[in-house]
């Protein structure tokens with residue numbers, strides 16, 4: 001299968017302005033600054049991958065990721081993507097500490113492979129093609145604007161709001177209660193991004209309950225390494241406690257599941273790479289752990305890739321793939337697949353991921 005041999009690699013920094021800064025309790029993104037990774041096959045087919053850099057979460061930088069992708073690109077030229085599994089094994093050995101770069105390589109290779117096979121990426125993962133409808137995140141800060149933003153997003157069809165909390169207890173309670181009222185009881189995901197200790201997190205939920213607000217999931221209430229705190233909350237709270245920052249490898253996922261530290265896991269392609277994400281999916285499914293499909297600050301390229309992953313495998317409980325809706329500049333063309341209401345119509349993709357960089 002000579003046609004599937006990689007002829008050329010291209011690595012490019014990409015940048016886009018946002019409608020508003022993407023602020024969480026641990027830091028903020030002012031703009032998107034990611035890397036585009038392209039593989040071109042002998043057949044002329046091109047596959048695209050994205051490395052999303054979240055320095056305040058993973059410590060990765062755009063320059064380091066760019067250089068690593070350049071280096072692995074040299075090795076990739078001449079390789080046959082039909083041997084994708086061995087390519088991924090080698091890539092992981094080289095990019096173990098730069099997971100977003102690994103994800104970009106795997107994404108580009110699978111995009112090219114599924115285009116060569118004439119199938120959409122979701123079919124590579126399974127035959128379910130579950131509907132993918134994302135929540136929309138309410139970042140920290142800009143309170144007044146937030147309320148008009150919520151009304152606008154609810155009018156567009158979003159019916160689950162992910163609220164970032166963890167800066168000011170009382171203000172956060174007021175925000176969450178107001179948001180619940182404004183949206184007429186829309187679904188709420190809470191994400192504290194490591195901000196609380198177990199006791200404060202418990203009090204936070206109990207205070208919300210007094211106001212008759214019960215979130216659907218509570219993401220990363222405690223510090224990354226505070227497993228005792230996570231476990232306490234998992235045992236006490238009605239809603240699933242979802243580990244995000246606490247899980248950055250298969251080993252972490254295994255530890256969380258085995259010890260019952262949390263009963264949900266947030267899978268992000270940028271934390272694990274695509275191959276390892278699927279392993280975590282398997283581990284979680286076997287033990288009835290709930291799953292969120294999440295992302296870093298990603299363009300429609302890797303967001304749509306994540307939608308294929310979740311839609312093809314099926315069985316995700318929470319979908320948090322909303323960052324394309326925060327990007328002002330048009331840097332990717334995904335046709336009409338991603339709807340303004342947060343729905344990813346992956347069933348309409350003919351082959352590959354279905355995104356072309358502009």
Ligand SMILES: [Mg+2]
Nearest residue numbers: 191219220244
């Ligand atoms: Mg999170």
